[in-house]
Amino acid sequence: MAFNKRVKIKELLEKDYADQDITIMGWVRTKRSNKNVSFIALNDGSSIKNFQVVADPNLINEETLKKASTGACLKVSGKIVTSQGSGQQIELNASKIEILGEADPEKYPLQPKKHSLEFLREIAHLRVRTNTFGAVFRVRHALAFAVHKYFNDKGFFYIHTPIITASDAEGAGETFKVTTFDLKNPPLTPDGKIDYKADFFERETNLTVSGQLEGELAAMGLADIYTFGPTFRAENSNTTRHLAEFWMIEPEMAFYDAEDNQDLAEDFLKYIISYALENCKDDIEFLDKRAEEEESTKKADKRSEMGLLGRLQFVVENEFQRLTYTEAIDVLKNSNYNKKKKFQYLIENWGVDLQSEHERYLVEKHFKKPVILTDYPKEIKAFYMRQNDDGKTVAAMDILFPGIGEIVGGSQREERLDLLTKRMEEMNIPTEEMWWYLDTRRFGSTPHAGFGLGFERLVLFVTGMGNIRDVIAFPRTPGHAEF
Numbered sequence: 001m002a003f004n005k006r007v008k009i010k011e012l013l014e015k016d017y018a019d020q021d022i023t024i025m026g027w028v029r030t031k032r033s034n035k036n037v038s039f040i041a042l043n044d045g046s047s048i049k050n051f052q053v054v055a056d057p058n059l060i061n062e063e064t065l066k067k068a069s070t071g072a073c074l075k076v077s078g079k080i081v082t083s084q085g086s087g088q089q090i091e092l093n094a095s096k097i098e099i100l101g102e103a104d105p106e107k108y109p110l111q112p113k114k115h116s117l118e119f120l121r122e123i124a125h126l127r128v129r130t131n132t133f134g135a136v137f138r139v140r141h142a143l144a145f146a147v148h149k150y151f152n153d154k155g156f157f158y159i160h161t162p163i164i165t166a167s168d169a170e171g172a173g174e175t176f177k178v179t180t181f182d183l184k185n186p187p188l189t190p191d192g193k194i195d196y197k198a199d200f201f202e203r204e205t206n207l208t209v210s211g212q213l214e215g216e217l218a219a220m221g222l223a224d225i226y227t228f229g230p231t232f233r234a235e236n237s238n239t240t241r242h243l244a245e246f247w248m249i250e251p252e253m254a255f256y257d258a259e260d261n262q263d264l265a266e267d268f269l270k271y272i273i274s275y276a277l278e279n280c281k282d283d284i285e286f287l288d289k290r291a292e293e294e295e296s297t298k299k300a301d302k303r304s305e306m307g308l309l310g311r312l313q314f315v316v317e318n319e320f321q322r323l324t325y326t327e328a329i330d331v332l333k334n335s336n337y338n339k340k341k342k343f344q345y346l347i348e349n350w351g352v353d354l355q356s357e358h359e360r361y362l363v364e365k366h367f368k369k370p371v372i373l374t375d376y377p378k379e380i381k382a383f384y385m386r387q388n389d390d391g392k393t394v395a396a397m398d399i400l401f402p403g404i405g406e407i408v409g410g411s412q413r414e415e416r417l418d419l420l421t422k423r424m425e426e427m428n429i430p431t432e433e434m435w436w437y438l439d440t441r442r443f444g445s446t447p448h449a450g451f452g453l454g455f456e457r458l459v460l461f462v463t464g465m466g467n468i469r470d471v472i473a474f475p476r477t478p479g480h481a482e483f
């Protein structure tokens, strides 16, 4: 007989199983016992809600009840009845309990008490069994699903761009190398350099920092595409917003200009956030309370004005503020923060890159809503962005979110072969090696645009968690690749 004849707790709570004999399986969160009865709160991951199992010591032997301790995994059969207690409407009267896996109470690290997020990060293999991480990963799933649904409904095609590449799309040089060489003894050329011709791919390769360049190739035939895959950056940033391995969603559209791109990005973000609000109510309500508790431990001036639910609703219901980099520099230059030297990096001249303190000032203090910043100086942006007529700026767009800063980076692309080649030469990007990229501008070029949404930054925003390491199951950051 098949083992898994179980009802998921989520389904038990949504459908009518009154008086039926059923089986549930899950992990013990808590157990309370007295002489006459034991109450076991079981969680099977399907919902933030536990299900109450009532065990009568006349039916379930003492040894089994003893082993049904916090963390143990159980298979419980019995009848669904109306609960006598006040915490729940229905419960399961156990006729049989099987211990699928014990958890020695002396050694099991997760106790019903509250653990710090830092401690839970050290036991990332077990933290998925807590309320907070269960909620985070269910919301993360819903957001990923909504991404695919949004694009599928709009007629976009999902392209799987390569993980191993020979290019560095963002030109930042912060890539992880891919090689099969014995690092102690790599083959050398006659002049003593590492001989990549002898390596697996017969050239130097790295893990991708972005699927954009290949995405552009696909858009030049399928018109509307998106990628959604892992990307890797070896930047040594120990912040609450950076991972060395993160997931990025990158749509790329032929026949789109900068404004079309902004409209799509805004509509897309609102759609996926609404989807989570509608489909993850219990989890987001739980996370809202969690965030509120965390906020209350902060100093008054560090607290955010809105709660999590309020923030999500606000983003869905309000238009994003659109302005150019040049306008933003004026706002920042004239701000009290600049005048009173509250910024760590003061804004003095046009042309400087914005730090996250500036982005957050614009979003959280000045406009108090998400901001789409456009038309950045070409010197601080990638080679592929379309050059504006002023000769100084490019058709870039960054979307800035409260509490996060940059969540999206994108642009209209330079579709004119001569201007693109010239810019690549100025930036020392090898045009011969990128012949395939330039071919799209040689043959049937067209205005096109796209953007990249950092998936973990989105999950951070929607779950109200404070650290990006807490929204991906097994985070990769400098010094951390366990699990």
Ligand code: 4AD
Residues within 6 Å of the ligand: 169, 170, 209, 210, 211, 212, 233, 235, 241, 242, 243, 244, 246, 248, 250, 251, 406, 407, 408, 409, 410, 411, 450, 451, 452, 453, 454, 455, 456, 457
């Ligand atoms: O702004 P970025 O570097 O843009 C690109 O990679 C473009 N090729 C995207 C495109 O136009 N198709 O990265 C895009 C987004 C950022 O806005 C941020 O949300 C996220 O990716 N991101 C990171 N997220 C977590 N950890 C990191 N180290 C990140 N670096 C970027």
Ligand code: MG
Residues within 6 Å of the ligand: 398, 406, 408, 409
């Ligand atoms: Mg960026």
